[in-house]
Structure formats: structure tokens, C-alpha cells
Amino acid sequence: MAALPEGTPCWADAMFPDVEAAKSFYGELLGWTFDEGSTEFGGYTQARSDGKAVAAVVPRMPGMDTAPAWNLYFATSDISATARRIADNGGALLMDPMPVADFGTMVTAEDPSGVYFSVWQAGSHEGFEKIGELGAYCWAEVTTRDVEKADHFFPAVFPYTVKRMKDESVDYRLWYIDEAPVAGRFKMTADFPHEMHPFVNVYFGVEDCDAAIATVGRLGGEVHHGPKDSPFGRWASVSDPQGAVFSVIDIKTTAGDMPEFV
Incomplete structure (x- = not known):
């Protein structure tokens, strides 16, 4: 490989x-x-x-x-x-x-x-053997308050081309490698608790977002945002019972037009 x-x-x-x-x-x-x-x-x-x-x-x-x-x-x-x-x-x-x-x-x-x-x-472990599918990693966003520092740092460390979401109501950037988006940067809003540390929000694929968040709640986890429809899939931000935050996404259930990035 x-x-x-x-x-x-x-x-x-x-x-x-x-x-x-x-x-x-x-x-x-x-x-x-x-x-x-x-x-x-x-x-x-x-x-x-x-x-x-x-x-x-x-x-x-x-x-x-x-x-x-x-x-x-x-x-x-x-x-x-x-x-x-x-x-x-x-x-x-x-x-x-x-x-x-x-x-x-x-x-x-x-x-x-x-x-x-x-x-x-x-070396012998090359990483994910499955991505963008049910039960696998689908996406990630660097989620932080100090976006100026993050926006300088990551493209300086890695060879990213950066585009911003044209809709300025959301402070969001996409990082591209060879014209393909590989990750995002999202500015934490007032919806995030003040004590919440900046983090990388990892998305895992699920069959049904609503069923998934019901399972999260039944198992003692917490739903923080969503479920929400998007052109990329129906998703929700959750945490497991021990407090680790992540997102679930049903990538086959999409709604709305793709946002423009410039």
C-alpha cells in the first residue's frame, strides 16, 4: 500500500x-x-x-x-x-x-x-483499514476557540490548501490535500461550555443517526448537539459514559445544498 x-x-x-x-x-x-x-x-x-x-x-x-x-x-x-x-x-x-x-x-x-x-x-501498521463507511472513521474537525492560532499552525505543519465557508455565519475552514478535503476547522461557539477544552471532533459512521443517539442515551452517554441534517449526512455530537466527545453520522441521509468554499 x-x-x-x-x-x-x-x-x-x-x-x-x-x-x-x-x-x-x-x-x-x-x-x-x-x-x-x-x-x-x-x-x-x-x-x-x-x-x-x-x-x-x-x-x-x-x-x-x-x-x-x-x-x-x-x-x-x-x-x-x-x-x-x-x-x-x-x-x-x-x-x-x-x-x-x-x-x-x-x-x-x-x-x-x-x-x-x-x-x-x-511501519507495519498503516492506519485505518476502512474509512467513510458504517462503523468507521468518516471525518474530523479541529474544534477550537482560538482559530487564528490553529489557522496558522496546521497549514504550516502539513501541506494543506485552505478554503473558508462562504457563509460567514459559521466560522469553518476546510483543509485540502491534492484538491481533496481531508479535515475541517470549526470555531467553538457560545454553545460549548466554557470549561470544555479544545479538541478534535472525530466522526464515526452509523446506519441511523437517530437510533444511534437513542443508543448513546440508553447506555449512559450524552447528546450535545443534534441530530442535524446536512448535505454531508445526518449527524449528532455526543459523549460516551466516560466523557469522551465524538460525533456520529449517517452519510447516506443527506439534505440541503452543498455549502460553497472559497
């Missing part, structure tokens, strides 16, 4: 205080099955949809008290150079480039606006 273009979202994982509860929740909501957790890598447990790798969950390390959150990885072919660009453009490296056996090499960082993310230089 050819290497993914620089800056392409390529993997997602989340750390939980109760990984068995997370497996139960996402297994029922998204139909995931799970590999045996790797003791060598702290119980890192890969999730699968139709037998294909789509994400991972991992037990929170002893002594950590950070809230659970989904972490998005961006592909790179030269992780050392990417790490330098992160530091040179005001980002914070939370770790040096770290080899993960023969799977690849990773860096975790924070952008100047406060968004955590990771970078992945693939």
Missing part, C-alpha cells in the same frame, strides 16, 4: 479509566469487535469493523487523571521533520518521536490553540 499523503488523518484512539466499559459501549453503538489487548503496549486494544482495523482503546495509565478524549493521528513520511515544524510554529511536543515496535513511530503534540493530536509515520 502506498504511503498516505502528508497530513492525512490515518488513525484514532482513546484512553479510558475503564476500557472494558468502553469496549461494551462502542461495541454496541458502532458494532465494533476487539482484538486481545496487548500487555506489551499497556493493554492497547484494536477495534475492528467487518474485520478491518478502525480505531483503538487503551486503559488509562496509572497516575493519570486526564479526561478521556479521542485522539486523531495525522500521517507523515518524516516524523522528525514534522516534529520540528510543530515546534517551530508554536506547538508543544509532549514526547519525542517514539518507535512503537515495527508498527511505526509516533509523536503527540498540542497546537498553540490547545488542541491535542498525534502524528504517525507508518
Whole structure:
């Protein structure tokens, strides 16, 4: 398989205080099955949809008290150079480039606006084996208040072409690689709680958005926004019972005209 273009979202994982509860929740909501957790890598447990790798969950390390959150990885072919660009453009490296056996090499960082993310230089693990489908990663948005910092940082680190939504009632940007949109940037509005940390909003595909959010509520999660119709699909922003925020989207149920980006 050819290497993914620089800056392409390529993997997602989340750390939980109760990984068995997370497996139960996402297994029922998204139909995931799970590999045996790797003791060598702290119980890192890969999730699968139709037998294909789509994400991972991992037990929170002893002594950590950070809230659970989904972490998005961006592909790179030269992780050392990417790490330098992160530091040179005001980002914070939370770790040096770290080899993960023969799977690849990773860096975790924070952008100047406060968004955590990771970078992945693939070895034997190339990332998502399924995207844009039921039970799989479909989209992601850097969701932050300080959009000026994010708007400078990410296109400086990755080779993105940027377009803004022409409708100025929504502060939204699209990031393109080779004319294809790969992720978005959304400005947090007053609807977001003041104490909510900036984050990457990861979207997972579901068969029926309304049924999915009913399942979220039944399993002890929370619905934050939606469901909402859009030209991209019917979606809702939710959190799991342990507090990790993400979105669900039914990409086949669309409504309205595509927004214009300039």
C-alpha cells in the first residue's frame, strides 16, 4: 500500500479509566469487535469493523487523571521533520518521536490553540483499514476557540490548501490535500461550555443517526448537539459514559445544498 499523503488523518484512539466499559459501549453503538489487548503496549486494544482495523482503546495509565478524549493521528513520511515544524510554529511536543515496535513511530503534540493530536509515520501498521463507511472513521474537525492560532499552525505543519465557508455565519475552514478535503476547522461557539477544552471532533459512521443517539442515551452517554441534517449526512455530537466527545453520522441521509468554499 502506498504511503498516505502528508497530513492525512490515518488513525484514532482513546484512553479510558475503564476500557472494558468502553469496549461494551462502542461495541454496541458502532458494532465494533476487539482484538486481545496487548500487555506489551499497556493493554492497547484494536477495534475492528467487518474485520478491518478502525480505531483503538487503551486503559488509562496509572497516575493519570486526564479526561478521556479521542485522539486523531495525522500521517507523515518524516516524523522528525514534522516534529520540528510543530515546534517551530508554536506547538508543544509532549514526547519525542517514539518507535512503537515495527508498527511505526509516533509523536503527540498540542497546537498553540490547545488542541491535542498525534502524528504517525507508518511501519507495519498503516492506519485505518476502512474509512467513510458504517462503523468507521468518516471525518474530523479541529474544534477550537482560538482559530487564528490553529489557522496558522496546521497549514504550516502539513501541506494543506485552505478554503473558508462562504457563509460567514459559521466560522469553518476546510483543509485540502491534492484538491481533496481531508479535515475541517470549526470555531467553538457560545454553545460549548466554557470549561470544555479544545479538541478534535472525530466522526464515526452509523446506519441511523437517530437510533444511534437513542443508543448513546440508553447506555449512559450524552447528546450535545443534534441530530442535524446536512448535505454531508445526518449527524449528532455526543459523549460516551466516560466523557469522551465524538460525533456520529449517517452519510447516506443527506439534505440541503452543498455549502460553497472559497
